Amino acid sequence: MEVNKITQNIIGCAIEVHRNLGPGLLESAYEECLAFELNKAGLEIKRQIPTPVIYKGVKLDCGYRIDILVENIVVIELKVVDEINPVHEAQILTYMKFSKKIVGLLINFNVTVLKNGIRRFIF
DSSP, rough: OHHHHHHHHHHHHHHHHHHHHHSSHHHHHHHHHHHHHHTTOOOOEEEEEEEOOETEEEEEEESEEEEEEETEEEEEEEEEEOOHHHHOOOOOOOHHHHOOOOOEEEEEEESSGGGGGEEEEOO
């Protein structure tokens, strides 16, 4: 499946979750519901994937995890924050770099209209 189609499907699933739940829940609730919708859409997903830090060529397990990886292509980082900050953007870019994935979606569910909480990244 083409990457733009995958990201469109992911965004559609995220909008469905937000439409049903609205803002104000814990990140874990949105992750569970989004995983349900992604599976229902027929997308292959993996959740909470350990992502080691590569330091001077050595892999170090520092406890970082990708929230959801879709079709082994798109990294999804979920947030429930008042606003997306540069540190959140740096986080997803780092996950993309360490996992060698070129597309990422940063989704903040703590917004009134979800389209205002979605950022797409190409690495």
